[in-house]
Amino acid sequence: MIKTYITTVKAEVFDGSEEMMSRYPIRHYSDDWGESWYLDIPSRLTPGQNNPSNLLKGQYIVTNSNGRVFNLWPNDFYDLFPEEE
Secondary structure, rough: HHHHOOOOOOOOOOOOHHHHHOOEEEEEEOOOOOEEEEOOOOOOOOOOOEEEEEEEOOOEEOOOOOOEEEEEEEHHHHHOOOOOO
C-alpha cells in the first residue's frame, strides 16, 4: 500500500559557523589535517545514545516535526522535501 505523508521541517545549510554549532548538537575538531564536524543524531534503537554523522559545509541540517535532527546533501533534501508550487 502506498501512503502519502505531509510534514513540515525546519532546515538550513550548514556553514561551519560558531552560531550554528551552538544551536545544534555539533562537535567540531581541528588538527593539522583540517577541520571536521559531527552531528550527534539520537539513536532510535538505544535511548540516550547518539550516533555521530559526518557533517560537511553545504549540507542541510533538518529538524523534523518531532524535534529529531539529521543532515542531508542538497540533492537528497530537494528530492525528499520539494517546495510547494
